[in-house]
Amino acid sequence: MLRATAVQYADELVRYLRATPGAERVEAAGSLRRCRETVGDLDIVATAAKGAMLVERFTSYPGAAEVLARGSTRASIRLKSGLLVDLRVVPERSYGAALHYLTGSKAHNIAIRQRGQERGLKINEYGVYRGKRWIAGRTEHEVYGAVGLPWIPPELRENRGEIEAAERGELPQLVSLEEIRGDLQTHTTDSDGRDSLDAMAAAAETMGYEYLAVTDHSPAVRVAGGLDAAGFRRQWKRIDKLNASLRGLTLLKGVEVDIHADGTLDLDDRTLAGFDIVVASIHSHFDLPEKRQTERLLRAIRHPAVQILGHPTGRMIGRRAPMAFDVDAVLAACAEEGVALEVNAQPQRLDLDDIMVRRAIEAGVQLVIGSDAHSTAELLFMRWGVDQARRGWATRRNVLNTLPLKDLLRKLRPRR
Known part of the structure; x- marks a missing residue:
């Protein structure tokens, strides 16, 4: 589920x-x-x-x-x-031990128990024991403290280096939902969204966002009713009018431009130059051979207008496997070109996955967490993207939409 x-x-x-x-x-x-x-x-x-x-x-x-x-x-x-x-x-004194034990993961718990054994301790769901004497377990902090570690966030408990990082005092300060200042992928009724531009803006303003990128689809995504260049220019005028009346929120002129099978983009360069935010995404031909898919992605990443690669692997959890491509080559190109990778927060996507989030960070690639909201209610999907980023060890510094608007626009890859 x-x-x-x-x-x-x-x-x-x-x-x-x-x-x-x-x-x-x-x-x-x-x-x-x-x-x-x-x-x-x-x-x-x-x-x-x-x-x-x-x-x-x-x-x-x-x-x-x-x-x-x-x-x-x-x-x-x-x-x-x-x-x-x-x-x-469980008894009150065992609550922290039981919570730790039942949270897992199994691999993490085995490593913690081994660490306890090295210190002459036994750790189970009832507490931490030295011989038959109970010594800790009321809180998770007590359990970790008994083995000489700070508390480790649940999202990291997969035995992927978090225990060693904790021992060195190098656990990341994971990004939080409260640090998100805006959403950089949303859709309106101008394409396949279910709520109007005005409604999306009002909802984002109520959420306390500083900015909202409206990124309706380009023409190639026909089932989504994508806009052509003229349609986007009409939308820009409405965005300008809305921005004049909004107080705490700035609407950004954005697009989720389709990446064709050959890596070219679905809008002309002149139109692309008019956007504040350009998210490039794949919506078809997911089964290309690895070499062709890699070339396709690299060509899009190197386009001077592209700032963000949307739902980068194309997966749908339980429905569609990730595309086959050279991950290292794509990460290297994103780092070189200054293109951010999206952590798409739609529950059936969560793309990037947690492993890829961490690989991107280690490769020096910036992240963007986007709700990909198609309604005002789906703006709240941001929480799932933040959780996914946390599992990948992301901090505020790794996520561009934790920045104030002025800093965000300066940090995003400048169009050449």
């Missing part, structure tokens, strides 16, 4: 359990808490004055289709959606 869908089920269930008399702390753990893009099941950790009462309420949840197991401090249910949920009620 896509994480964005699983979060809806988890949030509703957690709210329900927190309303139980005597419930103290209730939190979703597992892969959901680590912000993995798909979720197999839900793990919920709780403390309560009367654990049996919380278990009773859990197994009576209106959204449950079946009770799979039930004890005095733990139970399992299957939701009507098919999602499996496990509840664990």
